[in-house]
Amino acid sequence: xxxxxxxxxxxxxxxxxxxxxxxxxxxxxxxxxxxxxxxxxxxxxxxxxxxxxxxxxxxxxxxxxxxxxxxxxxxxxxxxxxxxxxxxxxxxxxxxxxxxxxxxxxxxxxxxxxxxxxxxxxxxxxxxxxxxxxxxxxxxxxxxxxxxxxxxxxxxxxxxxxxxxxxxxxxxxxxxxxxxxxxxxxxxxxxxxxxxxxxxxxxxxxxxxxxx
Numbered sequence: 001x002x003x004x005x006x007x008x009x010x011x012x013x014x015x016x017x018x019x020x021x022x023x024x025x026x027x028x029x030x031x032x033x034x035x036x037x038x039x040x041x042x043x044x045x046x047x048x049x050x051x052x053x054x055x056x057x058x059x060x061x062x063x064x065x066x067x068x069x070x071x072x073x074x075x076x077x078x079x080x081x082x083x084x085x086x087x088x089x090x091x092x093x094x095x096x097x098x099x100x101x102x103x104x105x106x107x108x109x110x111x112x113x114x115x116x117x118x119x120x121x122x123x124x125x126x127x128x129x130x131x132x133x134x135x136x137x138x139x140x141x142x143x144x145x146x147x148x149x150x151x152x153x154x155x156x157x158x159x160x161x162x163x164x165x166x167x168x169x170x171x172x173x174x175x176x177x178x179x180x181x182x183x184x185x186x187x188x189x190x191x192x193x194x195x196x197x198x199x200x201x202x203x204x205x206x207x208x209x210x211x212x
Contacts, residue, residue: 118170
């Protein structure tokens, strides 16, 4: 996702605003995605044979209602809703904020690419650390750090400041995707509940049009 967020904005900027135009830009994007999807499908294979002593993972049905009685998890969901009220501000407004403070429009366009570049490391390193120190022990400090970076936007005065904030925000925001369950059977449903609450409350109440 981070690499795609880095490549596609640059590619579309070079195509859409040049003689090639919007139509060719969309076709080129579709061609790249189709090609990568074909490669991914050809490289996939079934699970390897089990080694002696290994046991195949057994999936089980998850009691969804029991998750709503999981106090630590629901506290995490509630805090995630509050966090989402302000955490996505840079994605929508960091470009505009940079332009308003004298940064060239051409450079400001690539701010999203800088955010994605920072997210490449933010999605990898914290997840390895989460396996060692625990998911919540990584989510809590990275949430605070991401909030601090959002406030740091107010200190942007030049291109270097905007790029630094974008990279740090991308790294911290990517870290928020660390795993939230030690049981692989529950990962999907826990993520689904979490993003459902975020989709219903912060995103619907504080969409960019409302914030304006």
